[in-house]
Amino acid sequence: MRNDWDDEQLLAALRESVRARLAVPPWFTQTARNSYAWLDIDAQLARLTYDSSDDRELEATLRSVSTRSEPASIRALTFTSARLAIELEVTADSLIGQIVPPRQGTIEQESKSGETATVSIDEIGCFYIQPVPDGSFRLRCRTEDGVDVVTNWFTL
Amino acid sequence: MRDDPSVIALVERAVNSDQSAWNDIVERYAPLVWSVCTRYRLNDPDIEDVGQTVWLLLVEHLGKLREPAALPGWLVTTTHRECQRALTAARKTEGAGTKLDDALLVVDGTVIEQEILAAERNAALRQALRELPPRCQQLLTMLISDPPRSYAEISATLQIPIGSIGPQRARCLERLRRTAALAGFSADEMRVNSTGGEKRA
Numbered sequence: 237m238r239n240d241w242d243d244e245q246l247l248a249a250l251r252e253s254v255r256a257r258l259a260v261p262p263w264f265t266q267t268a269r270n271s272y273a274w275l276d277i278d279a280q281l282a283r284l285t286y287d288s289s290d291d292r293e294l295e296a297t298l299r300s301v302s303t304r305s306e307p308a309s310i311r312a313l314t315f316t317s318a319r320l321a322i323e324l325e326v327t328a329d330s331l332i333g334q335i336v337p338p339r340q341g342t343i344e345q346e347s348k349s350g351e352t353a354t355v356s357i358d359e360i361g362c363f364y365i366q367p368v369p370d371g372s373f374r375l376r377c378r379t380e381d382g383v384d385v386v387t388n389w390f391t392l
Numbered sequence: 393m394r395d396d397p398s399v400i401a402l403v404e405r406a407v408n409s410d411q412s413a414w415n416d417i418v419e420r421y422a423p424l425v426w427s428v429c430t431r432y433r434l435n436d437p438d439i440e441d442v443g444q445t446v447w448l449l450l451v452e453h454l455g456k457l458r459e460p461a462a463l464p465g466w467l468v469t470t471t472h473r474e475c476q477r478a479l480t481a482a483r484k485t486e487g488a489g490t491k492l493d494d495a496l497l498v499v500d501g502t503v504i505e506q507e508i509l510a511a512e513r514n515a516a517l518r519q520a521l522r523e524l525p526p527r528c529q530q531l532l533t534m535l536i537s538d539p540p541r542s543y544a545e546i547s548a549t550l551q552i553p554i555g556s557i558g559p560q561r562a563r564c565l566e567r568l569r570r571t572a573a574l575a576g577f578s579a580d581e582m583r584v585n586s587t588g589g590e591k592r593a
Contacts, residue, residue, distance in 0.1 A: 243565050250521065250568070251536035253514035256423040259430075264443055265422045271447035272406075272414040281452055289484050348440075372441060388445045391437070 279376060279384040282322055286314035311392075315375075317385040322377055326392055331368055333375075335361040341379035348372045348389070368392060398519075398573075403460035417463075418447075420519075424464060424511035425471050432475040438482060442474045464508045472499050519573035528564035535561060 288311050311326040321336040333343065338361025344354045345365055357363045357379070369392065376386040402420075405413035425446055429439045449470060457463060521529055530550055534541045547554045568574065 241569060243562060246565050246568065247532075247536060249513065250517050250532065251538075253517035254521075254533075254536060255538065256427065256510075256514050257518060260422050260426040263440070264426055265418055267440060267443050268418040268422050268425075268447045269411075269415055271444060271451055272411055274448050274451040281448055287481070289481075372437060388448065389441045391441070 279386045280317045280319065282315035282317035282320075282377075282385045282387045284313060284388060284390060285316040285321075286312070288312040313390075315385075315387040319383045320377070320379070320385060322375060322385070322387065326368060329367055331365040333357075333363045333365065335363075335377060335379065337361070339379045339381060339383075341377060341383075344376040344378075345369060346374055346376065399463055400460040403454060403457060403463060407455050420515040421464060421467055421511065423514060424507065425467055427511075428468060428471040428507065429475055432479050434475060434478055434482065438478045442471065442478050445474050446471050464511055465504070468504050468507050468511075472504070516573045520568050520571040523571045523573055524564065524567055528560075528567055531557070531560055532564055532568070 288309065313324045313326070315322040315324075323334045323336060325332045335341070335357055338359075339357070340359055340361075341357045342354050343357055343363045343365070344352050346352045347369070348371065353365075355363050355365055357377070372389050372391045374387045374389045376384070378384050399417075399420075402413045402417050406417055425443060426439075429442055434442065446467065450467065453466070457466065521532060524532070527550070531546070534546045534549065541549075543554050543557050546552075546557055552560065
């Protein structure tokens with residue numbers, strides 16, 4: 237079978253394969269290589285499972301049939317992992333969060349540039365981040381009973 | 393899906409904390425993840441978020457891949473899903489002014505299958521190129537470079553007579569065909585999606 241490939245076809249396929257590799261920006265492959273550090277982290281990934289802005293269209297419809305004026309809605313997000321959920325509400329000047337089920341611990345906010353800031357989680361599972369993070373960031377939650385989860389990167 | 397023994401070995405090594413095996417997986421499949429991302433016309437920060445999520449999920453998922461050979465399929469479907477998520481979010485931020493291209497939210501299985509086949513073929517070809525002796529690698533790289541190099545230029549750079557470029561090209565391509573990397577590919581697989589129209593007169 238392999239003898240069927242003529243030289244021009246093989247060369248064209250080779251050109252295409254190299255072109256596809258060169259099309260990938262170095263930062264993209266670097267991000268991918270760096271992701272492997274994750275293997276050494278005990279943290280579990282908490283995925284974004286709910287974003288109230290997904291409901292915006294529904295809200296708009298509901299509002300159009302309602303005669304009352306309603307207060308501006310607050311954006312709410314939920315990140316879920318197997319062991320806990322992180323619920324967030326975005327206000328004008330802060331992020332209000334709660335860990336479910338509630339327990340104490342710390343929340344570390346990390347930006348893409350590697351800057352981190354840590355706040356504590358109180359006994360009812362609440363934490364506050366001020367100001368609202370600008371740009372892409374993720375939150376790592378470590379609880380006193382040893383649960384360690386990190387959200388995926390997201391931008392508000 | 394082909395049972396590529398090299399992919400199976402790479403996944404097994406990567407599960408056991410071998411960064412170089414992971415880098416090889418990235419080298420092999422980053423073009424696949426990238427090409428899926430570019431189809432959604434996302435901006436760079438969104439593509440970076442998608443990429444990061446896909447690779448992080450893969451790290452988590454590595455040990456659970458029942459068939460390591462199913463890796464490219466897992467990568468393609470995960471990337472499509474994350475791109476669609478990002479696209480939906482981007483549209484909401486941009487508001488109603490954005491035109492919805494709903495075709496992007498429906499990806500049929502044939503497209504995915506073709507993306508996987510093309511990625512496997514490309515990865516095998518790049519690997520095959522690396523298996524060749526340096527002289528052949530240099531010659532073939534110059535022959536496929538963009539913009540194309542003239543035989544005079546190739547002759548000057550590699551210090552071989554113009555008259556022997558043709559025969560050496562044929563020999564190097566023959567060695568390429570016989571590499572371990574291409575051993576498993578049939579002629580039909582080589583032609584899937586390939587730019588057959590590039591044949592010179």
